[in-house]
Amino acid sequence: MALTLYGVTVNDTSANDIVVADVELIAIRDLAAICGIVDYKAAQTTEPSVDRHAVVVSTYSARGPVLPAPVGAVFRTHDAVRRWLELHYSALTGAMVFVENRVAGRVHIWRPGPEEEREAGADLAAIAAESLRVLRRSAVATVPLRVEKLTGVVLSAAFLVEEELWKEFVAQVAAQKESVTGVRFELTGPWPPYDFIQMQLGS
Numbered sequence: 001m002a003l004t005l006y007g008v009t010v011n012d013t014s015a016n017d018i019v020v021a022d023v024e025l026i027a028i029r030d031l032a033a034i035c036g037i038v039d040y041k042a043a044q045t046t047e048p049s050v051d052r053h054a055v056v057v058s059t060y061s062a063r064g065p066v067l068p069a070p071v072g073a074v075f076r077t078h079d080a081v082r083r084w085l086e087l088h089y090s091a092l093t094g095a096m097v098f099v100e101n102r103v104a105g106r107v108h109i110w111r112p113g114p115e116e117e118r119e120a121g122a123d124l125a126a127i128a129a130e131s132l133r134v135l136r137r138s139a140v141a142t143v144p145l146r147v148e149k150l151t152g153v154v155l156s157a158a159f160l161v162e163e164e165l166w167k168e169f170v171a172q173v174a175a176q177k178e179s180v181t182g183v184r185f186e187l188t189g190p191w192p193p194y195d196f197i198q199m200q201l202g203s
Contacts, residue, residue: 003035003081005073005201006056007066007192008092014063023056026078028085031092034060035081038074045071061192065100067092068194073201088200095197101163102140104196105189107132107173108156112184119146125153127183131176132157138169143195158195166190 006023009015011032015025025032034056053071060066075081085092109128110119125148132154136142139159146156161169170187177185 002038003075003078004038005069005075005081006034006036006053007060007068008033008085008096009060009066010064010096012064015060018060018063020056020059026081026085028082028089031085031089031096033081033085034066035075057192065096066192067095067099067197067199068192069199070201073199084201091200099160099193099196102160102193103163103166103190104158104160104193105166105169105173105187105191106145106156106158106195107135108146108186108188110155110184110186111182119148119155121148122151124148124155124183125151127180128155129153131180131185134176135159135169135172138165138172141196145195160193160196161190163190 003026009025009032011025011027011030015032023034023036026035027033036052036056050071053068057066057068075084109124109131111121111124128148132142135157136159139161141160143158144154144156145158147153148155159169166189173185173187
């Protein structure tokens, strides 16, 4: 048996009060790794494993900050998890401070029509560039997710937003949607900060 890492959260009473089947916290000082028991073998990313990962991360995110781990990160023993937490303690602590009280949203922009035309065109790129520029003003950080095929202009991006300002961000996206014609906007979220965390999983 081994341990899969779902993420890292703050080691406090609220985290320890959460009960999720087959999930445990492995703590070092004020950090706790959210882990589940799995077979020790090469990780395979499947739809059930992705869904399970999302459920566990969302459950803990509802009570406090969480640094989501990539799906399929596996450690051999509890001690291996503790060593990893110790080794990356400073970086993890800094990341925790960065995401605390913040949520992520993903904005996707496309043109209705045939599949080959949905994400192409200089006019689409121009609209996306201006709209995402406006939305960046309401975010703490932004990560590009998808670009227009010819111009390289970003069509989809993730935004890290102060939790208390989420409704204002939603309103900003709606305003951009109303300001243009022939283009669709899709906002998903709020999510845990998946797009803003890069973990070093080597020990």
